Amino acid sequence: MNDLTPDREDRVAKLKGMGCSRKRVEDARFTQGKGNYVDDIKMPGMLHGDFVRSPYAHARVVSIDASAALALDGVVAVLTAKDLEPIGLHWMPTLAGDKQMVLADGKVLFQGQEVAYVVARDRYVAADAVELVEVEYEELEVIVDPFKALQSDVVLREDIAGETSGAHGERRHPNHIFLWEEGDKTATEQVIDSADVVAEEMIYYHRTHPCPLETCGCVASMDKVNGKLTLYGTFQAPHVVRTVASLLSGIEEHNIRVVSPDIGGGFGNKVGVYPGYVCSIVASIVTGKPVKWVEDRMENLMATAFARDYWMKGRISATKHGKITALEAKVTADHGAFDACADPTKFPAGFFHICTGSYDIPVAYVGVDGVYTNKAPGGVAYRCSFRVTEAAYFIERMIEVLAIELGMDAAELRRINFIREDQFPYQSALGWEYDSGDYHTAWDKALAAVDYNGLRRKQATQLEAFKRGETRKLMGIGLSFFTEIVGAGPVKNCDILGMGMFDSCEIRIHPTGSAIARLGTISQGQGHATTFAQILASEIGIPADSITIEEGDTDTAPYGLGTYGSRSTPVAGAATALAGRKIRAKAQMIAAYLLEVHDNDVEFDVDRFVVKGAPERFKTMTEIAYAAYHQAIPGVEPGLKAVSYYDPPNMTYPFGAYICVMDVDVDTGEAHVRQVYALDDCGTRINPMVIEGQVHGGLTEAYAIAMAQEIAYDDLGNCKTATLMDFFWPTAWETPHYTTDHTETPSPHHPIGAKGVGESPNVGGVPAFSNAVHDALRPFGLRQLHMPHDHWRIWKAANDLGLHG
Ligand code: PCD
Numbered sequence: 019m020n021d022l023t024p025d026r027e028d029r030v031a032k033l034k035g036m037g038c039s040r041k042r043v044e045d046a047r048f049t050q051g052k053g054n055y056v057d058d059i060k061m062p063g064m065l066h067g068d069f070v071r072s073p074y075a076h077a078r079v080v081s082i083d084a085s086a087a088l089a090l091d092g093v094v095a096v097l098t099a100k101d102l103e104p105i106g107l108h109w110m111p112t113l114a115g116d117k118q119m120v121l122a123d124g125k126v127l128f129q130g131q132e133v134a135y136v137v138a139r140d141r142y143v144a145a146d147a148v149e150l151v152e153v154e155y156e157e158l159e160v161i162v163d164p165f166k167a168l169q170s171d172v173v174l175r176e177d178i179a180g181e182t183s184g185a186h187g188e189r190r191h192p193n194h195i196f197l198w199e200e201g202d203k204t205a206t207e208q209v210i211d212s213a214d215v216v217a218e219e220m221i222y223y224h225r226t227h228p229c230p231l232e233t234c235g236c237v238a239s240m241d242k243v244n245g246k247l248t249l250y251g252t253f254q255a256p257h258v259v260r261t262v263a264s265l266l267s268g269i270e271e272h273n274i275r276v277v278s279p280d281i282g283g284g285f286g287n288k289v290g291v292y293p294g295y296v297c298s299i300v301a302s303i304v305t306g307k308p309v310k311w312v313e314d315r316m317e318n319l320m321a322t323a324f325a326r327d328y329w330m331k332g333r334i335s336a337t338k339h340g341k342i343t344a345l346e347a348k349v350t351a352d353h354g355a356f357d358a359c360a361d362p363t364k365f366p367a368g369f370f371h372i373c374t375g376s377y378d379i380p381v382a383y384v385g386v387d388g389v390y391t392n393k394a395p396g397g398v399a400y401r402c403s404f405r406v407t408e409a410a411y412f413i414e415r416m417i418e419v420l421a422i423e424l425g426m427d428a429a430e431l432r433r434i435n436f437i438r439e440d441q442f443p444y445q446s447a448l449g450w451e452y453d454s455g456d457y458h459t460a461w462d463k464a465l466a467a468v469d470y471n472g473l474r475r476k477q478a479t480q481l482e483a484f485k486r487g488e489t490r491k492l493m494g495i496g497l498s499f500f501t502e503i504v505g506a507g508p509v510k511n512c513d514i515l516g517m518g519m520f521d522s523c524e525i526r527i528h529p530t531g532s533a534i535a536r537l538g539t540i541s542q543g544q545g546h547a548t549t550f551a552q553i554l555a556s557e558i559g560i561p562a563d564s565i566t567i568e569e570g571d572t573d574t575a576p577y578g579l580g581t582y583g584s585r586s587t588p589v590a591g592a593a594t595a596l597a598g599r600k601i602r603a604k605a606q607m608i609a610a611y612l613l614e615v616h617d618n619d620v621e622f623d624v625d626r627f628v629v630k631g632a633p634e635r636f637k638t639m640t641e642i643a644y645a646a647y648h649q650a651i652p653g654v655e656p657g658l659k660a661v662s663y664y665d666p667p668n669m670t671y672p673f674g675a676y677i678c679v680m681d682v683d684v685d686t687g688e689a690h691v692r693q694v695y696a697l698d699d700c701g702t703r704i705n706p707m708v709i710e711g712q713v714h715g716g717l718t719e720a721y722a723i724a725m726a727q728e729i730a731y732d733d734l735g736n737c738k739t740a741t742l743m744d745f746f747w748p749t750a751w752e753t754p755h756y757t758t759d760h761t762e763t764p765s766p767h768h769p770i771g772a773k774g775v776g777e778s779p780n781v782g783g784v785p786a787f788s789n790a791v792h793d794a795l796r797p798f799g800l801r802q803l804h805m806p807h808d809h810w811r812i813w814k815a816a817n818d819l820g821l822h823g
């Protein structure tokens with residue numbers, strides 16, 4: 019039955035199912051200004067909110083005088099912590115089990131913190147009124163260094179000063195949040211202390227920010243007559259927001275509708291709950307009018323969730339032949355003023371313990387100290403699952419340092435330590451079970467594609483020319499091989515505030531053979547409306563063009579945990595395939611009845627059920643759909659609908675090999691990217707073109723982070739990079755050219771074998787770019803240079819190495 023007759027080939031092509039580079043259906047509206055974003059929502063009588071924010075990073079709030087603001091025409095209300103206190107909303111729980119001030123309660127802990135919320139008839143009046151609110155502050159000593167925070171007598175969080183334990187165990191200092199450990203500490207120390215070769219390094223992954231094109235915002239609308247609260251917002255997890263809103267407000271969950279409309283990029287920034295949402299809801303309840311709050315760029319960069327800020331002290335040991343024997347990581351994690359990291363509850367350092375990477379390391383230990391400082395809270399993934407970029411950067415830098423220590427080629431060092439194909443499923447020393455992989459094949463393909471040996475020869479030639487004074491540019495080859503971990507659940511160990519991380523899909527086939535499917539996830543630009551329809555097309559034989567995908571409205575979509583951590587494909591994608599299979603099972607019964615044969619005598623073929631051995635006798639899915647509704651079928655209830663809630667048995671482990679070639683100008687500090695090669699393996703590929711787009715986007719973010727992007731503070735806690743003049747956002751001008759490639763190693767436990775891919779290019783890209791800079795300067799003794807590698811820092815490094823004569 020599986021012969022590719024022209025007719026069958028034709029039918030397969032019509033479906034535009036899995037493996038097809040179907041054009042993104044959402045782009046027609048995005049490219050023609052027909053998207054519907056939060057700020058496009060306008061409601062009759064709608065009011066506008068704006069925040070008074072703290073100019074200080076640490077100060078006591080002595081008084082707040084809102085009288086002048088309230089006197090301004092058009093101002094409706096000014097909320098402070100005092101107004102929220104009676105309803106218990108002046109503080110709110112964070113995703114990490116800490117609590118966070120909604121509005122400054124007694125003191126402020128970071129620059130840009132929300133102090134008062136002004137509500138006015140117009141956005142401009144609100145902004146003017148913000149200027150009129152008089153706040154008297156008394157400055158306090160500021161701590162921006164997490165190491166100093168653990169020594170200091172200055173207590174940042176007075177509200178929990180006396181508490182010796184928090185949501186993640188013991189606190190050994192008032193500014194300490196937790197120590198989280200994994201692995202065998204004693205055994206790891208023993209192996210490292212007696213090893214042939216040990217490399218030790220402090221690796222800093224600087225603070226940065228997802229900075230999506232669209233900032234965060236919401237419109238809260240309380241309908242007092244019907245008791246219904248509707249909340250539109252830039253939410254990556256709308257159902258979670260609904261549950262949290264219900265628990266916080268006491269409004270029954272069926273009376274809350276949360277809608278994520280089109281979202282202009284999320285990148286983890288829109289996972290958490292921000293004071294703006296809480297204040298807008300309260301303001302709408304108080305005024306009985308819809309209230310809109312949309313932050314501006316500075317507010318977004320200063321006050322919403324940052325990413326990274328990990329100080330990672332590593333030790334790695336090996337035999338003299340280069341076989342790695344142990345890995346140790348001691349991390350100091352700067353969480354800012356409140357622990358508002360978005361990680362599964364049991365993992366306060368996310369999945370950082372994937373830091374053994376793609377290597378077979380027999381024993382390892384990780385210890386992560388979370389610390390409070392006077393910086394904005396957050397700690398979101400920013401395109402890297404949960405702390406996976408930090409982990410990948412750490413191990414890929416440690417490998418490079420170890421290669422220096424061993425005097426060995428870093429590509430070869432990786433190869434001899436890779437987990438072998440026959441070791442999968444592989445149990446890592448830090449507790450993960452890698453589902454599948456074929457690293458050697460991918461690495462060899464990548465090295466061959468760029469002609470690695472040829473590149474090394476060119477590099478040597480250029481170095482000689484540099485030494486002879488013929489050029490001021492050094493060539494660097496940046497290697498990176500990463501293993502990602504995406505697709506949280508399983509529910510048994512992954513939850514957010516007790517909400518298990520499953521996901522869902524509900525499909526309704528219409529009588530004429532088209533369909534709508536709704537999911538618990540929400541696209542922020544990934545193209546779910548395109549790709550999920552492709553999964554279904556292949557599973558149920560209805561063309562993708564005839565399937566509408568809808569997400570983000572909690573009144574209609576089945577409950578799900580949302581889109582971040584590249585979990586949509588691994589979790590909701592699986593639910594979609596399984597719901598499709600339920601449809602197919604019912605369709606089979608109907609087809610058998612219509613064809614007057616036994617259920618087992620028909621089989622599915624592309625877009626129809628055919629009688630086994632008699633391919634001329636068949637019923638198409640269109641015919642079956644019509645019959646499902648409009649024909650009485652004994653023993654079968656009318657309709658064709660299915661729902662699936664999927665709790666994954668494991669996460670998926672995509673991987674890839676990235677290589678970047680750069681020229682570093684030692685006099686200007688400029689680094690020019692000559693070539694970027696990116697090989698990704700995300701298992702079964704649903705839409706190769708969407709995947710390529712994801713890889714381009716992720717590589718561009720990786721390039722930005724590695725080369726210039728950062729959230730920097732001065733000693734007083736002033737955020738120095740709160741505008742796009744200072745915060746590097748690559749445009750087409752700076753963005754390098756990319757070559758993409760792939761291998762395909764399906765996930766053995768996923769119904770269609772697919773793994774996530776959205777985050778991979780950031781996870782693998784950052785070490786590739788950074789390693790290229792290091793590799794260029796390595797002949798002159800460079801071992802470790804903190805990111806971002808902007809022109810100034812590269813120039814400084816070259817200067818420190820004596821390259822300026
Ligand atoms: N194998 C495969 C896989 C995948 N795919 C595709 O691709 C995409 C992606 O996917 P994934 O990986 O699963 O993911 P998701 O879940 O969907 O998403 C998420 C991600 O996604 C990415 N990408 C993107 N894009 C855009 N445009 N926008 C945005 O925002 C974004 N973001 C980012 C991030 S950051 Mo986090 O949140 O940090 O955690 S996470 C993330 C979609 O469409 C899908 O379907 C295919 O095709 N195939």
Ligand SMILES: [Cu+]
Nearest residue numbers: 399402405406
């Ligand atoms: Cu991360």
